[in-house]
Amino acid sequence: GCNTFPTWNSYPGLFASLVTGNPVIVKPHPAAILPLAITVKVIREVVAEQGLDPNVAVLAAENPGGEMAKAFIGHPDVALIDYTGSSTFGSWIRANAGAAQVFSEEAGVNPVVIAGTDNFRGMCANLGFSVSLYSGQMCTAPQALYVPRDGIDTEDGHKSFDEVAAGIAKSVDKLLSDPGRAAAVCGAIAADATMQRIKECRSLGRVVRESGPIEGMEGARTATPLLLAIDAATSDAHSEERFGPIAFVVAVDSAADGLAHAIAGVQNKGAITAAVYATDAAFLDAAEDAFAAVGANLSCNLVGDIYVNQSTAFSDYHATGANPAANACFTDLAFVANRFRVAAARRLAA
Numbered sequence: 001g002c003n004t005f006p007t008w009n010s011y012p013g014l015f016a017s018l019v020t021g022n023p024v025i026v027k028p029h030p031a032a033i034l035p036l037a038i039t040v041k042v043i044r045e046v047v048a049e050q051g052l053d054p055n056v057a058v059l060a061a062e063n064p065g066g067e068m069a070k071a072f073i074g075h076p077d078v079a080l081i082d083y084t085g086s087s088t089f090g091s092w093i094r095a096n097a098g099a100a101q102v103f104s105e106e107a108g109v110n111p112v113v114i115a116g117t118d119n120f121r122g123m124c125a126n127l128g129f130s131v132s133l134y135s136g137q138m139c140t141a142p143q144a145l146y147v148p149r150d151g152i153d154t155e156d157g158h159k160s161f162d163e164v165a166a167g168i169a170k171s172v173d174k175l176l177s178d179p180g181r182a183a184a185v186c187g188a189i190a191a192d193a194t195m196q197r198i199k200e201c202r203s204l205g206r207v208v209r210e211s212g213p214i215e216g217m218e219g220a221r222t223a224t225p226l227l228l229a230i231d232a233a234t235s236d237a238h239s240e241e242r243f244g245p246i247a248f249v250v251a252v253d254s255a256a257d258g259l260a261h262a263i264a265g266v267q268n269k270g271a272i273t274a275a276v277y278a279t280d281a282a283f284l285d286a287a288e289d290a291f292a293a294v295g296a297n298l299s300c301n302l303v304g305d306i307y308v309n310q311s312t313a314f315s316d317y318h319a320t321g322a323n324p325a326a327n328a329c330f331t332d333l334a335f336v337a338n339r340f341r342v343a344a345a346r347r348l349a350a
Contacts, residue, residue: 002084004137004190006032007039012318012330013082013103014039014057020339022080023056025072030064031190037061074098080339084139087324101338105139107241108270108325110308111262112145113287114164115255115278120154121167122303123277128171130307131225135186136245137194139325140273140309140318144238144265146258149231149251153279165229165249169209172225179215182224186214186245189221194244198226201246204237205230211245232261239265259287266294270325272318275299275308295322 001010006028017024028036037059044054062068072078074096083093083104090106117123130142145168151160159167176182189195198211205228214222225245230237238248252258255278262274274296276287284300291298297315299308312318312330319326321334328335 001026001028001032001036003029003031004134005084006035009084009105010036010039010082012335013080016331016336017080017082017339018043018056020336022339023058025058025060025078027060027062027069027072030062030066033061070096074100103328103335105272105319105326105328105330106270106324107243108139108272108323109144109239109241109265110140110142110271110273110275111265112142112275112308113255113258113262113277114145114147114152115258115276115280115283116152116154117277117301118155118279119301119303120156120159121171123301124164124167124171125175126303126307127168128175129185130309131168131227131245131247132172132175132185133307133309135189135194135223136225136247137187137190137243138309140311142273142275142308143242143247144262145247145249146232146252146261147249148254148258150254152255161249161251162229165208165227168249169227172209172227176214176224179217182214183217183222186222186224188217189223189244192221195221195223197242197244198223198246201226201228201237201242204228205235205248208249232257239269241269255283259283259290263290263294266291266296266323268324270323271296272325273297273299273308273311275302277301295320 014024026036026040040057040059043057047056048054060068073093078100081097081100081102083090087106090104094102147161147164149161151158152164208229209227211223211226223245225247227247229249231251238250252261274291278284288298297311297320302308306314317332318330321328
């Protein structure tokens with residue numbers, strides 16, 4: 001389990017393994033043990049009520065810095081491994097898993113290509129919410145927003161690159177202007193490393209919107225989105241995952257160039273979500289084909305209360321298993337069926 005989504009990211013593999021007859025060892029993140037401890041407790045109680053061995057589900061908790069997970073990887077009795085976390089440890093798992101099958105979700109850089117819109121305020125409001133939600137600590141949060149450096153056409157006329165960036169920043173400010181709403185939307189920061197990352201990223205581009213603490217939450221780690229403007233011709237700061245409330249508005253030569261950058265990013269680093277804003281149907285068609293080819297789920301022209309972060313709520317599937325961000329999909333048939341094998345036994349009749 002991961003510390004930001006200890007149950008959401010664990011339940012698919014946990015229950016897929018149980019329904020296919022596989023006992024599970026649940027290894028929670030040291031910073032988020034309780035949710036999965038409660039889960040395992042309930043599973044054991046329900047299984048025992050049915051007269052079965054409750055040890056089909058056990059908890060393996062440890063203190064921060066422990067390496068219990070490494071003891072499980074490569075063990076001959078471990079046939080299935082579900083993992084959510086960094087690409088560094090994910091690569092180690094795959095290299096040391098032996099014959100075990102690995103289902104993993106790792107790092108990615110989720111792109112947004114802004115080619116044009118007929119609802120500029122709606123687009124900015126939607127993206128402002130998306131970069132704010134849970135302080136960017138969602139694997140579906142957008143990070144690289146590609147905008148033609150000459151600007152885009154909107155229902156209000158032409159908007160320059162700076163106006164697009166400012167529009168998104170203004171939407172974030174408006175959304176978070178009420179401290180109570182800001183607390184509900186952003187929540188708290190799970191790790192000190194994320195706070196440090198925000199400080200380090202300030203120097204990576206021109207600050208369009210500064211990050212700051214949320215009023216009234218002085219007893220918790222909080223940070224509103226840091227929005228940076230960069231040019232793809234001179235910087236690739238956006239091409240690495242910057243986990244947390246950090247987003248880049250990236251100047252590109254054209255909408256087509258932005259799409260090309262986004263596709264290259266998915267191929268190299270992976271992405272769980274992607275979004276496009278455009279009024280040209282041909283461009284939308286081209287974007288759909290391009291993102292499908294690199295295995296990224298695409299959302300087009302989202303406004304209102306449907307956000308790219310929450311893609312599973314309206315698209316059923318989380319990740320595709322077809323790019324470096326994840327090698328499996330939550331939850332398609334293969335995610336479940338590949339945990340089950342048929343071993344036949346035959347006796348020759350006399």
